[in-house]
Amino acid sequence: MDNDKLIVDKKILPDFFDHVLEAKELVDGNRLSVSEACKRTGISRSTFYKYKDFVEIPPENLIKKAILAFKVDDEPGVLSNILTEIAAKGANIITINQNVPMHNLAYITMMIDFGRAQETLDELVKRAREVKHVKSVQVMNHD
Numbered sequence: 001m002d003n004d005k006l007i008v009d010k011k012i013l014p015d016f017f018d019h020v021l022e023a024k025e026l027v028d029g030n031r032l033s034v035s036e037a038c039k040r041t042g043i044s045r046s047t048f049y050k051y052k053d054f055v056e057i058p059p060e061n062l063i064k065k066a067i068l069a070f071k072v073d074d075e076p077g078v079l080s081n082i083l084t085e086i087a088a089k090g091a092n093i094i095t096i097n098q099n100v101p102m103h104n105l106a107y108i109t110m111m112i113d114f115g116r117a118q119e120t121l122d123e124l125v126k127r128a129r130e131v132k133h134v135k136s137v138q139v140m141n142h143d
Contacts, residue, residue: 019043020051064115065094067140068125070108073133074101079108081131091117091124109140 010017019041026037038045072078083093092113099107114121121139128137 016043016047017051017055020048020055021057023048024052024055064121065111065113066121067109067111068128069138069140070110070128071135072106072108073135074104074106075133078106078131078133082108082128082134085127085131086112086124089117089119089124089127105135 023037094111
């Protein structure tokens, strides 16, 4: 493995990593000195200095996008129900394309930003498949 960085779920890390991140935010925002930030977060200065350069919160502009293709029954309200389900989980719908329905089926593609969603892309797709009158959902592309 050539890369020295890993992405891990913070649930498996010791609690002090959260405190180091919190202290970094306090110091970086010039709101507190290192000593005050460490006191407030309950970590030692040595812990702060040891880990501060090795933990970070992913930047907010790290957008996770996906293009989803839907095949649905040509029924009133289907698109609205899909949009409601996706938006309810915190995903942002960026674009929607819908073709003219044929043979009582409609085809919809949409690009969603699921970077701030409360669920993974796979979970969002599973929920979308459960919407009434949705025949299939395929992930066409994602980053």
